[in-house]
């Protein structure tokens with residue numbers, strides 16, 4: 240079997256188009272422009288690229304984009320004051336602090352200082368609790384994008400066996416909650432799971448989010464299963480230079496799976512598209528307006 244490639248780049252462009260349509264309507268019918276503020280601390284090269292991309296796409300869908308760059312050595316008090324200022328700003332509906340933060344800053348403290356209603360990353364402990372109890376919340380962008388692609392590919396996910404490899408707060412745990420919400424039978428596996436290949440072989444849906452390049456091999460995959468590859472790892476090429484690979488070994492998995500997301504061009508682009516969708520959702524909720532359909536979990 241050769242897997243269908245789930246094109247995250249094209250899917251993300253479609254989602255951004257839907258967000259742009261809703262934003263235009265919000266402006267026309269209610270005179271409201273959703274606003275997203277992104278805070279970047281330090282000079283991490285990858286974070287700089289992601290933040291620039293977020294700003295560009297926010298403007299492209301017609302939203303207000305605000306970017307705050309803070310020095311690598313900023314104090315926690317200064318960063319918390321910045322978050323508070325954005326919490327108090329009525330033109331800002333979404334706040335995101337780009338991760339990872341430099342080691343001297345307490346990420347949990349900073350994230351939990353964001354107004355949960357503006358927490359478009361869905362990382363605030365209130366949103367984590369709401370998602371875990373099946374209540375309306377802000378949903379983390381990477382798992383939300385993965386869920387959208389799975390729903391689009393399968394239709395109903397009800398009754399399917401899903402194995403999520405990885406237990407991070409940002410991807411693994413919320414992904415498992417979302418799949419449970421769609422009535423999958425969910426296993427959370429990780430690098431210490433005993434006989435991981437045989438656990439993964441039970442899955443109709445495999446979400447690889449373990450952070451190890453090309454770890455999931457084709458002979459771990461049940462024929463016809465769907466592989467969602469969340470990993471983004473830069474590795475050396477034998478001929479020199481580097482390339483991006485996922486947590487799944489693409490060629491061997493694609494030979495067995497029914498469908499697979501590539502890296503790059505799979506889950507990654509959906510992360511920013513869902514950030515924009517979440518900002519729109521936050522803006523609608525803040526103004527007591529109907530939320531856009533199909534853009535939330």
Ligand SMILES: Nc1nc2c(c(=O)[nH]1)N[C@@H](CN(C=O)c1ccc(C(=O)N[C@@H](CCC(=O)O)C(=O)O)cc1)CN2
Nearest residue numbers: 289335336337338339360380503504505507508510511
């Ligand atoms: N506050 C947050 N920090 C981080 C998040 C997040 O969701 N919230 N996620 C990642 C980084 N990230 C967005 O912030 C992100 C990662 C990757 C991509 C993406 O489109 N990747 C491309 C490849 C890009 C490349 O060439 O390097 C792809 O997979 O096709 C978008 C956003 C960590 N921090």
